[in-house]
Amino acid sequence: MAALRAAGETTRLRILALLADSELTVKDLTTILGQSQPRISRHLKLLADAGLVTRSTEGAWAFYRLADENDGPCPAAQVLAMLDRDDPAVARDRERRTATRRANAEAAASYFAANARVWDHLRTLHVPDTEVEAAICGLAGTSRIRTLLDVGTGTGRVLELLAGRADRAVGVDASAAMLAVARANLDAAGIANVRLAQDDIYTLSQPRDAFDLVVIHQVLHYLDDPARAVAEAGRMVSPGGALLIVDFAPHALEILRAEAQHRRLGIGRGEMEGWLQAANLDAVEVIDLPGRGNELTVTLWFARDRRMISDDLRINEGALA
Structure with a gap:
């Protein structure tokens, strides 16, 4: 009442x-x-x-x-x-x-434009975004995703790719300005099943064990302590769920520290495998996508929560159910 x-x-x-x-x-x-x-x-x-x-x-x-x-x-x-x-x-x-939405979108576009030069330069160094996105969709599989979490959502592009197959999706980012960009992009795409929230990647306020798929797309190289972020993301994964990480393989482009505020020049396979193991996750598929002139290689790690993994799991299909 x-x-x-x-x-x-x-x-x-x-x-x-x-x-x-x-x-x-x-x-x-x-x-x-x-x-x-x-x-x-x-x-x-x-x-x-x-x-x-x-x-x-x-x-x-x-x-x-x-x-x-x-x-x-x-x-x-x-x-x-x-x-x-x-x-x-x-x-x-x-x-x-x-x-009001139009005005908010224009403000978000202004922020994006102010940073576009750096981002556009970075795109010229690695494989086209369309190939990375195709690999993300391939690893996510075709099954319905009950709950999706995008950690460090940025412009919201991962949510645009996957939210249509999710019953419920959440995107979090530490930057209110980037959340404004994501909100404008999702509004323009007509995506209504997503909740956006400002959150700390090291101490997420989302419920534990609640997400069938957690994605960290091009975030870890900005962090002082990426291992801690992987562990925190792992706590979000439901039993038998999956964590999908996209980042750069090790490289020597020091200019990215100054131009794009990268803290780490890529992440090695062994290093990532150790972080995943510590988070009680098993890497079941790793894909390398070399860039133009091999300047930057994008690596995708698909890992499963080991609490419900069975011997006959068809990992190549990336089934989430």
């Missing part, structure tokens, strides 16, 4: 309708609904207290979304099922949300 009472007020019902399609900040909602920040914040608090919405922070920003089944029982879906989507106020809110 508390949830129904909370949803019964007109503004709060409009907020629920807006959050049904995407996460939004208080600033987004004040712009869309034309109400003050204190008023919107109070409505959100009442909805959160009633278990209808949840809140996540990214630096100074807070994002709100509808609570889902992983947050406990939530009647928001039943409330929204009775809402007239053609109601003039609701339709107008959708139009304003579209304009």
Whole structure:
């Protein structure tokens, strides 16, 4: 009853309708609904207290979304099922949300453009992204992914590739600016089953043993302690689940330390195998993709949680079920 009472007020019902399609900040909602920040914040608090919405922070920003089944029982879906989507106020809110998304996308594009020169140069040194992405999809297999976690999601590209086959997907990154880029890209792609959150790769706030597939794509070479990050990602993997890591093989391009803030010049097979073993994971497939002129080789490691591995596992299919 508390949830129904909370949803019964007109503004709060409009907020629920807006959050049904995407996460939004208080600033987004004040712009869309034309109400003050204190008023919107109070409505959100009442909805959160009633278990209808949840809140996540990214630096100074807070994002709100509808609570889902992983947050406990939530009647928001039943409330929204009775809402007239053609109601003039609701339709107008959708139009304003579209304009807000466009503004957010433009801000994200500006950040991306400011860093594009370095990233474009890096791309010329390794195999085309299309080949790496094809290898990622091949290792992930064709089975349905119940839960997907992308650690260090960056622009959200891995989520764009795999979220369509996932029942639930989460992307985390330490950078609020990169999360803004990912959010804009996912919105543009029409992907709605992804939750984005700011998180620490060394101490993830996600639930342990909860993800069928965890991906770390081109992140470890930025870190002071990649072994610790692999161990933390391993704790996220469900029994029998998989960890997919994409990074560079060892190389001698010192310029990447200065130009692209790389902390490590690639990761060797033996080194990675040791990290995976320490995380109770077994590497079942490793793929090297040499770049142009062999300047940078991209390596993909596909590892399984050993708690439910059977002798007849068909590792080449990368089955996740």
